[in-house]
Amino acid sequence: MEVNINLISALNEDFLLQPTLQLAPSLLGCLLVKETEEGTAAGIIVETEAYIGPMDKAAHSYNNRRTKRTEIMFHHPGVAYTYVMHTHTLFNVVSGEEGKPEAVLVRAVEPVAGIDLMINRRSMSDSVNLTNGPGKLTKALGINMEDYGHPLTKKPLFIAKGTSPESISSGKRIGIDNSGEARDYPWRFWITGNRYVSRHQIADSVKLLNKS
DNA sequence: TTCAGGATGCGC
DNA sequence: CGCATCCTGAAA
Numbered sequence: 001m002e003v004n005i006n007l008i009s010a011l012n013e014d015f016l017l018q019p020t021l022q023l024a025p026s027l028l029g030c031l032l033v034k035e036t037e038e039g040t041a042a043g044i045i046v047e048t049e050a051y052i053g054p055m056d057k058a059a060h061s062y063n064n065r066r067t068k069r070t071e072i073m074f075h076h077p078g079v080a081y082t083y084v085m086h087t088h089t090l091f092n093v094v095s096g097e098e099g100k101p102e103a104v105l106v107r108a109v110e111p112v113a114g115i116d117l118m119i120n121r122r123s124m125s126d127s128v129n130l131t132n133g134p135g136k137l138t139k140a141l142g143i144n145m146e147d148y149g150h151p152l153t154k155k156p157l158f159i160a161k162g163t164s165p166e167s168i169s170s171g172k173r174i175g176i177d178n179s180g181e182a183r184d185y186p187w188r189f190w191i192t193g194n195r196y197v198s199r200h201q202i203a204d205s206v207k208l209l210n211k212s
Numbered sequence: 213t214t215c216a217g218g219a220t221g222c223g224c
Numbered sequence: 225c226g227c228a229t230c231c232t233g234a235a236a
Contacts, residue, residue, distance in 0.1 A: 049230070058230070060221090069220060084219045088231050105230055135231045145219095175230050 004113075008033065008042075010158040013151075016078035020095040020102040024050040025189040025208065027093065029165045032109055034141040035156040039117045041141045043109025043131050044162055046194045049173045050187040051092070053101040058179035061101030072149045073101035080150045080157060082143065088135030091143050093152060093159070107134045107174065107188075109141075110196040117142075133198045167192035171205040174198065 008031060018026060025048070033042040053061025053073065060083070061070045072081050073094055081092040081103050096102030109131045111118055118140035119125045131137040138144070143157065152159045173188045190197045192207060 051230075060230080065221085067221065083230090085229060086219075086231055087217050088219095090230060092230085103230095107230085133231070173230075178228080179230095 008160040010153045010155075010160055013078050013153050015161075016093065016095070016152060016159070018095070020050045020052055020104060021187070023093070023095050024048045024104045024187065025168050025170070027104060027106070027159070028168055028189060028191050029162045031112070031160040031162045032091075032106060032137075032141065033113075033158050033160060034143055034147075036142045038142065039114050041111075041114030041117050041121075042160075043111050043113075043137060043141065045106055045108075045159075046110050047106070047108035047188070047190040047197045049105040049107060049189070050095075051103050051105060052096070052187075056185070057182035058173060058176040058185075059101070059103075059182075061103075064101065066101070070101060073103055074099060075149070077102075078152055080143075080147045080152060082138070082145055082148045084145065085135070089138040089144050090134045091138050091147070105134060106137065108132045108190070108196050108198045109137045110194065111140070128195055132196045165191040165194075168208045169201075169205045170208055171201045 027045050030045050051059040053059040054064040061073050076098050077095045079094045081094050092103040092105045131140045147157050150157050169192045170186045170189050
């Protein structure tokens with residue numbers, strides 16, 4: 001069922017100023033919304049990962065590495081950090097205090113609005129594969145490098161409050177096997193059992209929250 | 213399962 | 225210049 005995005009308003013900035021390891025699971029259940037001339041598309045965030053430079057070998061900002069690409073991570077939190085890997089754009093929320101280069105990667109969303117638009121952008125109609133990966137969701141939502149540095153409290157790209165998940169799990173992050181000890185940090189968070197999660201980890205996953 | 217695509221950064 | 229990367233779709 002499609003959600004009417006006109007009834008949704010962006011989160012207050014305060015929400016995005018939470019410490020990174022608190023923000024990453026807090027973003028689960030929130031809406032990620034992108035408005036373009038083609039229309040509006042939105043998804044519920046179902047999977048995130050925390051990256052905490054400079055001590056995190058898996059982070060682009062490891063060792064305070066400061067380049068044109070990572071520059072925005074050193075700025076005020078609550079803005080978009082987009083970057084291109086191979087042929088795909090990945091979307092992160094800059095977090096941590098100003099001067100601390102931290103971010104939360106959004107790895108998967110569940111489509112809730114503008115689904116036809118997402119299907120057109122992705123040239124495929126399988127509802128699960130539409131947005132179940134960090135490169136897939138940016139293409140479906142129309143997020144690109146023009147969004148770099150955009151404050152996520154404002155149109156056309158913003159995060160809105162949704163429904164908090166019944167259960168959250170955590171485990172190792174994906175795709176960082178060459179990052180030394182950081183490869184095992186349990187900084188990946190997902191909505192337990194959600195079918196739009198990019199990979200279904202069973203071993204070593206930990207359930208963090210289980211409302212009754 | 214392997215592999216290319218191709219932006220970005222780093223080291224030689 | 226060569227190589228690696230927070231990935232993905234197509235080929236084998």
